[in-house]
Amino acid sequence: MTQRDRLWYWLRIAAALGFLIAMIAIVDVASHGSFLEPSNIVRVLRQITYNCVLGIGQTFVIITSGIDLSVGSLVALTGVVAAIFANSVHLSGFPLIAATLIVAIAVGCAAGWVNALPVVKLNLPPFITTLAMLEMALGASFILSHGRPVALQSSDFENTGIGSFMGGVTSALHLPSIPIPVVWMLVVIVAASVLLNRTRFGRYVFAIGGNEEAARLAGINVARVKTIVYMISGGCAAIVGFLYMALFSSGSPQTGTGDELLESIAAVVVGGTSLMGGRGSIIGTFFGALLIGVLYNAMNLLNVDSYLQKVLLGAVILLAVVLDELRKRYIAR
Amino acid sequence: MPAPLLEMRGIGKSFPGVRALSDVSLTLAAGEVLVLVGENGAGKSTLMKILAGALRADSGQISIDGAPVEIDSPQRAQHLGIGMIYQEFTLVPQLTAVANVTLGAEPTRGGLIDTRAAVQRAMQVFDELGLRVPLDVPVAKLSVGQQQLVEIAKVLARSARIIVMDEPTAALADREIEGLFAVVARLRSAGAGIIYISHRMEELSRIADRIAVMRDGSIVETRPGKDFSGEDIIRAMVGRKLDSHFPKLPAYAEDAAVRLQVQGLTRTPAFEDVTFGVRAGEVVGLAGLIGAGRTEILRTIAGADEPDRGEVRVDDRRLRPGDIAGAIAAGVAFITEDRKAQGLVLGMSVRENVSLAHLADFVDRDLLVNTARERDAATRMIGELQIRTPSTEQLVRNLSGGTQQKVVLAKWLLGRAGVFLFDEPTRGIDIGAKTEIYKLMVELLTRGAAIVIVSSDLPEVLGMAHRVLVVREGRIRAEFVRDDATPEKVIAVATGAAA
Numbered sequence: 001m002t003q004r005d006r007l008w009y010w011l012r013i014a015a016a017l018g019f020l021i022a023m024i025a026i027v028d029v030a031s032h033g034s035f036l037e038p039s040n041i042v043r044v045l046r047q048i049t050y051n052c053v054l055g056i057g058q059t060f061v062i063i064t065s066g067i068d069l070s071v072g073s074l075v076a077l078t079g080v081v082a083a084i085f086a087n088s089v090h091l092s093g094f095p096l097i098a099a100t101l102i103v104a105i106a107v108g109c110a111a112g113w114v115n116a117l118p119v120v121k122l123n124l125p126p127f128i129t130t131l132a133m134l135e136m137a138l139g140a141s142f143i144l145s146h147g148r149p150v151a152l153q154s155s156d157f158e159n160t161g162i163g164s165f166m167g168g169v170t171s172a173l174h175l176p177s178i179p180i181p182v183v184w185m186l187v188v189i190v191a192a193s194v195l196l197n198r199t200r201f202g203r204y205v206f207a208i209g210g211n212e213e214a215a216r217l218a219g220i221n222v223a224r225v226k227t228i229v230y231m232i233s234g235g236c237a238a239i240v241g242f243l244y245m246a247l248f249s250s251g252s253p254q255t256g257t258g259d260e261l262l263e264s265i266a267a268v269v270v271g272g273t274s275l276m277g278g279r280g281s282i283i284g285t286f287f288g289a290l291l292i293g294v295l296y297n298a299m300n301l302l303n304v305d306s307y308l309q310k311v312l313l314g315a316v317i318l319l320a321v322v323l324d325e326l327r328k329r330y331i332a333r
Numbered sequence: 334m335p336a337p338l339l340e341m342r343g344i345g346k347s348f349p350g351v352r353a354l355s356d357v358s359l360t361l362a363a364g365e366v367l368v369l370v371g372e373n374g375a376g377k378s379t380l381m382k383i384l385a386g387a388l389r390a391d392s393g394q395i396s397i398d399g400a401p402v403e404i405d406s407p408q409r410a411q412h413l414g415i416g417m418i419y420q421e422f423t424l425v426p427q428l429t430a431v432a433n434v435t436l437g438a439e440p441t442r443g444g445l446i447d448t449r450a451a452v453q454r455a456m457q458v459f460d461e462l463g464l465r466v467p468l469d470v471p472v473a474k475l476s477v478g479q480q481q482l483v484e485i486a487k488v489l490a491r492s493a494r495i496i497v498m499d500e501p502t503a504a505l506a507d508r509e510i511e512g513l514f515a516v517v518a519r520l521r522s523a524g525a526g527i528i529y530i531s532h533r534m535e536e537l538s539r540i541a542d543r544i545a546v547m548r549d550g551s552i553v554e555t556r557p558g559k560d561f562s563g564e565d566i567i568r569a570m571v572g573r574k575l576d577s578h579f580p581k582l583p584a585y586a587e588d589a590a591v592r593l594q595v596q597g598l599t600r601t602p603a604f605e606d607v608t609f610g611v612r613a614g615e616v617v618g619l620a621g622l623i624g625a626g627r628t629e630i631l632r633t634i635a636g637a638d639e640p641d642r643g644e645v646r647v648d649d650r651r652l653r654p655g656d657i658a659g660a661i662a663a664g665v666a667f668i669t670e671d672r673k674a675q676g677l678v679l680g681m682s683v684r685e686n687v688s689l690a691h692l693a694d695f696v697d698r699d700l701l702v703n704t705a706r707e708r709d710a711a712t713r714m715i716g717e718l719q720i721r722t723p724s725t726e727q728l729v730r731n732l733s734g735g736t737q738q739k740v741v742l743a744k745w746l747l748g749r750a751g752v753f754l755f756d757e758p759t760r761g762i763d764i765g766a767k768t769e770i771y772k773l774m775v776e777l778l779t780r781g782a783a784i785v786i787v788s789s790d791l792p793e794v795l796g797m798a799h800r801v802l803v804v805r806e807g808r809i810r811a812e813f814v815r816d817d818a819t820p821e822k823v824i825a826v827a828t829g830a831a832a
Contacts, residue, residue, distance in 0.1 A: 198701045200692045207689055210678035217637055217667060217675055218690035218744070219658035278680045 023294075031301040038176040040297070048293035049185040050075075050240045054264035055271070055285040056192045057236025060229045062268055063196075063209045065277025066119065066126040068230060070133035071237040071264060074111050075256025077141040078104040078241030083150040083251025086157070096156050104238040104245075111137060112234025113227060120223035126230075134261075141253040149252035152245070161246030181243050188239065192232075193282045205229060209277030267292055270320040291316070336399025338363045338526040339384075339495050344393035346379055348761075353379045354550045357393070361495065361526040366517060368529045368537050368558065371547030372570055372791060372824075377530050380547070381497050384528075385417040386410035397495070416493025418484050420500050426473035430466055430483045431455040434490045458486045461523075462516050478509030485516060496520060497528045502536060503624060514540055532622050534563045534830040548572055563830050564821075571791070571820035579796035580768075580775050582815075585614030590648070592783035593665075593752045595634060598643035603629035604807035607643070611752070611783040616774065618798030619787045621827050626807040627787040628670055631754045634785075635667035636660035647752055661690060666745035670756035670787075672734075676741040679730040683722050684711040686729050687743045694748075714743035719769065735766025742773065753777060755786045759793065771797060791820050803827050 028035040054071050061068045082104040091099055115133050118124040164170065164177035171177065196202040204225045207215040216222050237256075245251045271288030273280025295316055299309045339361040346354040354376045361367050371377050382388040384395070386407040395402055397413055404410050410417075424433045431452050432439075440450035455468060464486070466479050475483065481501060488496060498517075502510045517540055520527060531537060537544060541558030546569040554569045589612040598607040604626035611617045619627040632638045634645050639655035646652065647663040660667075669675035677686055688695055688707045695710070697703045711725040720739045722732055729740055738758070745753070755774070759767040774784060774797065788794045794801055801818045803811045803826040811826045824830075 194701075200696055200702055203685065203689075203692060203702060206681065207678050207685075210680045211674070213675045214678050215689070217635070217657060217669060219661040220689075221658065278678070 023298075027298040027301065031298070035298060035301055040301075042176045042178065042182070044290070044293045044297045045182045045185070046179045047297070048289040049179075049181045050243065050260065051264050051267055051292065052185050052286055052289035053188050053236050053240050053243075054260060055267035055289055056188055056282055057233035058264055058268050059192075059271075059273050059280055059282060059285045060196065060205060061126070061233045062265075062273050062275060063205050063277055063280045064226055064229050065209045065212075065275075066226070066229065067130065067265075067275075068112075068115065068233040069127065069130040069261060070111065070115060070137055071233060071240075072256045072258075072261035073134045073137035073141070074108055074234055074237035075241040075244065075260060076253045077111070077137040077144075078108050078238040079245040079251035079255055080141040080145045080150055080253055081107050081251070082238075082242055082245050083152055084144060087150065087153050092154060093156055096154060097160060100157075101239075101242050104242040105235050106238075108234035108236070108238025108241070109231040110234070111237075112231035115234065116227040116230035119230070120226050130230075138253070138257060145251065145253045147253065149248070149250040149254075151250045155249075157246040157249065161243065161249070181247070184239065184243060188236065189282060189286055196282055201225065201228065206278060209274075209279070211278075263292060264289075266317050270317055272324060288320075291320070336396070337361060338365075338398065340396045340399075341380075341384065342394045342396070344380065344383060344395075345391045346383060346388065347391055352550055354383075354390075357547075357550070357552055359545060359552060359555075361528060363494070363524045363526055364521050365542045366521055366527045366529055366540050368531060368541035368544045369547060370531065370537065370544060370566060370570060372789075375547040375570075376550040377547050378499070379550075381417065381499065381528070381530070384410065384415060384495075384497065386415075411491055411493075414492060414494040416488030416491060416496045418481075418488055418496065418498045418501060420503060422480055422484050424472050424480060424483060424487070427471050429470060430468045430472055430475070430486070433472055433483055434458060434487045436487070438491065454490060455486065458490045462486065462489070462519060464512075464516070476509070478505050478512065481505065481509070481513065482516070489520075493525070495526050495528070497530070499530045500532065501529070502531065502533060510536070532828050534566065534828050537561075537563075537566070546570055567821050567824050567828075567830065571824060579793075580771050582616065582797065582799060583614065583775065583778055585612055585778070585799065587612075589613040589615070592648055592781075593634070593785070594646040594649075595630075596644050596646070598630065598633060598640050598645065600629060600633050600638060600640045602807065604633075604804070607809055609802060609809065611785060613751075613781045613783055614778045615800070616778065616784040616786060616798045618794035618801045619785065619804055620791065620794045620801050620823050621804035623789060625804045625827065627804050628756055629807075630804070631667060631756050631785065631787055634660075635665055635754055637667070661748065661750075664749060664751040665754065666748070666750035666752065667754045668741055668745060668756060668758055670760070672737050672741050676744075677729050677737060680728060682726045682728055683715070683720070683732075683740055684708055684725040686740050687711045687714055687747060690744055691748045710747060711743075714747065718743055718746070718773065733762075735762035738762055738766065738770065742770070751782055753782055753784045755784065755788075757788055758786065759788070759790070791823060795820065795823070805829060 024035065034040060058068055058071060082100045085103045086096060086100045089096065089099065111133060115130050118129045119126050160180055163180045165180055165183045167177050196205065204215065204220050207220060208222055208225055212222060241256065244255045267288035268285050269275060270291055271284030273284060292313065295313060296309065299312065337360040342358045344354055344357040357380055369377050379388065383390045384404065386404045386409050389405065395404060402413055404413065425436065434455040435451045440447045440454065452468065459466060464482050466475065466482055472480055472483055501513055505513060517527060529540065538558050543555060544558050544561045544566065545552050545555040546566060548570060553572060591610045592613050593611040595607055595609050599605045607630055609617060619630065621627050629638065633640050636652065636655055636657040636659060644651055647665060650663060652663055653659045673679060684707050688710060692702065695703050695707045708725050714720065715722060715725065718739045720743065721736050729737055732740065758770055777784065786794060786797055795818050799815050801813045801823060802809045803823055805827055813822065
């Protein structure tokens with residue numbers, strides 16, 4: 001990096017932080033101090049967990065200049081399959097939870113593998129193959145559940161869904177309790193960051209998105225890397241499906257099929273990952289999800305009409321990507 | 334005497350580091366066919382792009398019918414009656430011939446396309462040319478020759494009077510070539526001026542009223558077609574001594590080990606039955622025209638494409654066909670022709686590009702990439718190759734062409750490659766960087782590497798290879814050892830003027 005680049009880097013961070021602080025201050029004052037209360041902050045984190053984890057899987061795919069439209073349906077499918085599995089095995093406690101999670105992730109990864117197969121073998125656009133998976137997975141989850149939520153017979157999942165992490169410690173220190181799903185999100189963030197930024201696999205993901213032909217000629221197994229990327233996205237969807245199942249004590253064919261897909265993509269894009277591929281970060285996706293979550297939360301605290309909320313959210317997404325594009329053009333000169 | 338249809342005077346054009354055209358002048362009369370010949374890179378395409386408004390000249394003047402004109406865009410050129418027929422077609426494959434011919438100028442009635450008028454207009458053009466081409470099927474279904482005729486019709490439908498054809502026969506069968514010549518004759522008698530670019534000696538005298546030879550960005554000789562023999566044309570095209578900026582190639586031992594052996598390699602339709610060997614310390618050059626199949630041969634050796642038949646052996650081990658990673662592991666380094674599209678990830682840093690093909694060597698505990706070791710390696714290569722970059726973390730996008738090429742080389746020097754395939758290693762880079770890359774090749778030779786070099790710059794092949802194989806239409810047609818290889822002989826074989 002040159003001096004100028006480094007200066008820009010820090011200016012950018014300062015500007016982003018400044019914007020965030022200003023926004024927080026305004027909202028906090030307007031909401032009479034309820035926005036910055038620890039319990040509200042934890043609430044925001046809990047709300048963004050699902051979006052953020054879906055977005056992280058999606059980030060891998062988008063950096064290779066692909067897209068995964070099936071994640072919402074895979075949330076439903078994995079949740080339903082996990083619930084049916086949990087109800088049909090004679091296990092309890094930790095073994096039950098672990099086995100159910102493994103089954104969910106296996107289903108998600110398998111769906112991701114199917115997504116990738118026509119992409120890497122026939123060079124079909126992932127937009128189409130994952131769109132097909134969106135429909136198939138949705139239909140399958142309705143078939144398997146007979147169109148009704150599959151209620152969990154065991155209550156062993158309660159803690160995973162709504163419990164707190166080290167609740168004794170946090171209450172002794174007078175801190176708000178940390179929901180277990182938030183811990184899951186943090187684990188996924190750290191694992192995904194290491195995978196993307198520190199391993200060969202991660203480097204290849206960037207190289208393929210930046211210049212697939214150059215990556216191929218450098219001896220990289222492009223098909224394998226792409227396949228794994230879609231499996232990661234499916235696996236992330238499975239984690240979300242599992243967490244929703246635990247939260248609601250049931251696996252429903254309708255969870256995940258609303259705004260989840262588009263808002264997770266929005267989190268990725270707002271977080272600075274390029275839809276053209278080759279550029280992006282996990283932490284960016286986290287901040288993208290956070291921005292959207294904070295926005296919703298603030299609008300709720302300020303009693304903004306729920307229809308208007310959608311309009312404003314769209315405007316913020318547009319503004320974020322326009323600003324990012326302008327910044328890139330400025331630097332490119 | 335009436336003013337010529339087209340006059341270009343004193344045209345000059347420079348790209349960063351290269352003077353593409355200097356003081357080029359030509360005239361074209363109505364009803365004349367002017368053939369433009371020259372080696373790859375002589376400046377023909379640049380000159381024609383300026384005429385077509387795709388590039389702007391730095392200096393000079395263009396007049397049409399004696400009136401000066403300013404050609405600042407392709408639209409403007411079209412408006413002035415200039416029509417380009419490129420080697421690569423500009424047809425929309427899914428549309429019919431009618432739709433393609435009228436594209437962008439569709440007759441309308443009440444805001445809708447008037448299909449009948451469109452068909453009439455297209456028919457009229459085809460009738461004038463005396464052509465029969467199915468008008469109502471997607472052009473993708475037509476033969477290459479028919480597509481070319483549609484391309485010509487498209488240009489004529491825009492009432493072009495100055496028509497440029499860039500190697501129009503390159504993709505045509507013999508019968509189709511006859512058809513094309515008939516069209517050219519008709520256009521000429523209808524009063525159009527035609528600039529015809531070609532490499533095929535045998536067809537030049539048949540259609541040329543005049544022949545102009547370009548070399549190194551200038552027109553060096555213009556004569557009436559019937560007075561210009563094939564030999565004279567070749568002499569005018571070559572016309573220079575070998576550049577002296579090539580380092581002295583060290584001699585190799587006649588009995589040195591064969592590091593690369595290519596046997597009967599075939600990938601139709603690109604090339605057929607290619608056999609040659611390269612010994613340690615030897616450079617073999619593949620000469621030929623663009624499209625002769627040289628790049629495809631290198632790609633197949635490197636495993637980027639799969640052959641139909643034949644085999645590649647490196648250090649006497651047979652390579653698995655179509656296995657790039659296997660070829661790299663066996664010691665093959667393929668320095669591609671288009672560094673931006675194939676050699677580099679522009680949005681990555683120097684460090685990340687240098688380590689890309691050998692990332693496995695930089696991994697700790699089979700898991701994490703050790704960036705510190707990566708940076709050390711990149712720093713070492715920056716020093717060895719004198720790569721002009723502010724740091725290892727600079728994005729490759731921001732480097733100059735010559736520096737980017739050195740990054741590509743660094744990527745392949747990092748491993749223990751013994752067979753280097755260079756495809757156009759010095760295209761578009763300045764003379765200083767060129768010389769450094771030549772020196773580096775010599776350095777590789779002294780370490781026992783075997784090198785294959787493909788270049789459209791003939792002096793480069795002749796100056797940097799111990800042996801030259803001439804490829805034409807996918808086959809090796811001749812072999813010259815260095816002292817025998819004159820530019821005249823090589824061009825004669827490459828263009829088909831000699832066997």
